[in-house]
Amino acid sequence: MANPVVVEAMRGDRIESTHRGAGAVVDADGRVVMAFGDAEQAVYPRSAVKALQALPLVASGAADRLGLSNKEIALSCASHSGSEDHVATARAMLAKAGYDERALECGAHWPLGEDEARALARSGRTPTALHNNCSGKHAGFVCLSCAIGVDPKGYVGPDHPVQREVAASIEAMTGARLSEAMRGVDGCAIPTYAVPLVALARGFARLGTGHGLSPGRRKATARIRAAVAANPLTVAGRGRFDTEVMSLLGPRVFTKSGAEGVFCAALPETGLGLAVKADDGAGRAAQVMIAALIQRFGGFDTERSARLLGFVSPRLSNWNGAEVGLLRPAGPLA
């Protein structure tokens, strides 16, 4: 059966496009508070689980041994826009481990942020692996490798000790079993394992609360939450959803986008974790879906809730700045 329509793109009074999807709201014990569509479906979480992938770096003590700052820890959870500051932070992380950008195996691409890409072009330079939106995560992998005493070379491979640690972290947090049959290759060359949405949501409930985790992992989740909350510009970039929503709500929410329409979030105050997937992979739909759930389940006061409206139902403008339409939640999210 088709998942329900969860987001409508309006132009004038007409529905121009529709997005279907599924999602789950779950607590740290795995109780499903809300689910829509096929919430048991296993989806590649892509970058939405970067914080779970960064957890071993902190929980192992590697981050402390190398003296990583909160900002550097935030970058290890980031899909960053490729600003000068993002690049410098990734470079500094690698230096603390005794490496430089040649250790990165993520590949190079022009900065994700359009302004940042144009700034780089304006400077006459071309992108390196440090500009890759995943360079912080990869620098974190190099740091973890170094701290546990293994050669980082090949750290993107599923059998490298770093990826084994990362997979174990995702399993512990989500409760899902990761198998080779569920494995694909992410855009930045590391493995991505398909995980049911309800399990992803549970993983984020645990990330947000630390409930049900070992003391080491619990402490690490608190450090990561604090690091990200203090550095919202680091985890994404100016004008981006994660940065703007976390700037607005502070430690009350942790959000993370993933490619192909995945979004996860933690609501520490209400103890809930959220995970959504737009069937068609559209980021704009995933943003509206997760914003609608954050607004509904965050327990925010009227003012904060009202300020979320621009994310729940963003306006669409033409090139002259006139409003021509909007996105809005539909069906189970209306």
Add this chain to the structure above:
Amino acid sequence: MANPVVVEAMRGDRIESTHRGAGAVVDADGRVVMAFGDAEQAVYPRSAVKALQALPLVASGAADRLGLSNKEIALSCASHSGSEDHVATARAMLAKAGYDERALECGAHWPLGEDEARALARSGRTPTALHNNCSGKHAGFVCLSCAIGVDPKGYVGPDHPVQREVAASIEAMTGARLSEAMRGVDGCAIPTYAVPLVALARGFARLGTGHGLSPGRRKATARIRAAVAANPLTVAGRGRFDTEVMSLLGPRVFTKSGAEGVFCAALPETGLGLAVKADDGAGRAAQVMIAALIQRFGGFDTERSARLLGFVSPRLSNWNGAEVGLLRPAGPLA
């Protein structure tokens, strides 16, 4: 009832995302050769009908009176990438009408093409309305205005004589009635009218063959087809679908992308017109849909058909250039 899944995005062996949609293959007499999903649904065709919007410029004799070249006519049908050449061509069109870029009412945006945007940034300049991907269409509107002796000011308004001519052209070509109730505002500020997919496909069958049209319009469609076929780089840009497919197939196909997952095409040799809409508005899905239909209904030899495969089922690579997945037609398009 939900439209069928027509495109699957694969990562490894798993379906990562799916796109639903509808479409129609119709001849110039309106006979439906193939339809899938709700092909009677009215969709905003957006930029997919630029050739129909440019038809009055040619059919009225305005293009000849102003001495517009084939390249300039091609630009009037374009969603261009904003290269130096595109900008210069738009400027030249305006100059022939005695105007400059201040007459354009489309608004400015950074070039649609990433390479072109970075080239502009590298030059230290910022975009003008000439860089708007619709600047050729708008320059054509200014030319038409001038040639029919009316002030171009306000030419984007639905009641301006230019937009009345444009609406009459779409009605004549598609057979659909355009009404205020079906009207939205396009990204470049002109009206866009929702038209059933079957009617859009019929309009493109007529554009491709001239069948059923007045002598003036028939001649104008031939001129536009020739202009576009001779200038595939003008109608889109390097690496873009329309440019690449028309470079590959020459006058055997006319394709035009529209925003929000619309795509139209004409197959002059087999006399068919095609129109598709991805429910979710995804351009990547619309490309696969129209490529699959072009391959099936174009009557091409084995070699040309094989060369279309890269558009029917494009490979997805990671940042290291390794293949990690692909898009493929599904359901009625498989």
